[in-house]
Amino acid sequence: MGRPAREINAGLLDTELAALPPELRWREWMTRVEAVIFAASEPVSRELLSQIVGRECSIDLLIEDIASELTARPYEIVAVAGGWQFRTRPRQADVLKAAFGGTVAGADITEGEMLVLASIAYHQPVTRAALSDMLGREVSRDIVGHLRRLDMIASGPRSPQPGAPYTYVTTKKFLEQFGLDTLRELPDLEALEDAGLLNRGAAGVDLALTDDEESSNLPD
Missing domain, CATH: 1.10.10.10 (Winged helix-like DNA-binding domain superfamily/Winged helix DNA-binding domain)
Structure with missing residues (x-):
């Protein structure tokens, strides 16, 4: 929209x-x-x-x-x-990076934070506990807080799980930062790895969605 x-x-x-x-x-x-x-x-x-x-x-x-x-x-x-x-x-990415520094995406995001951000993007809405289970390591409040301060993620609907924990979703700023019109344009994880933006191999995690997950999680 x-x-x-x-x-x-x-x-x-x-x-x-x-x-x-x-x-x-x-x-x-x-x-x-x-x-x-x-x-x-x-x-x-x-x-x-x-x-x-x-x-x-x-x-x-x-x-x-x-x-x-x-x-x-x-x-x-x-x-x-x-x-x-x-x-x-x-x-022109290499020229701009050489001239101005910073990452290709233009945001101050570490490799670990990029992995968390990708997990949220492909599985939203998702809780911090679910992210930790998915990645096989604790996703700290500091990482979530940093991504929120960058306006890459925001709070989603409360989870139906006991305690109704918050879920997290990506924002319009996320779409703008990565040149996407909608979430359906998210690239394959292999493309992010080839671009040097993600190393999921180190975490041993598969973020690929099944067909059912894709249809339910990614809005038009």
Whole structure:
């Protein structure tokens, strides 16, 4: 689901551009959409973009045309967390890491924390005790607290287990950080290992979901 649309004062903006010929009208809509996404600090929703173009304008076709024009550029427009955002292309990761330091994901997450985060992502909602059982070692409150401070996880529904412990789920920030539109785009665990973001072999744990778990845990 996209972010709530902001209300735009229709009197300040001619969205239909009826005085322009079709080609120039389309070009102006493309420019507007690109400018808004470029200036935004978070993914821009379809609802917001629809307020700056004509009523009959196809947002999807506009995005396709913008993406086509960016083919040779080091950045691209991607669907993230229910909206669109500009991202540098993956092939530029080594250059950016060399220039600015930090991890590929851009967040201060250790290998152990990444394993916990992946476990939450693939099995949410999940309790801390269940994470400890899954990983074969204690998942400390400090690890959970750090992931919460990074806004990667949040409290989910209370578990039906005795004591009704809290469960944990991933957030929109998690989707944004890893360039995902929905949880159904989570990569195979092997892909995370190949990217150097996860070493589940050390923990001897299999995070892969069964078909039943996938259909129940990962929302559209």
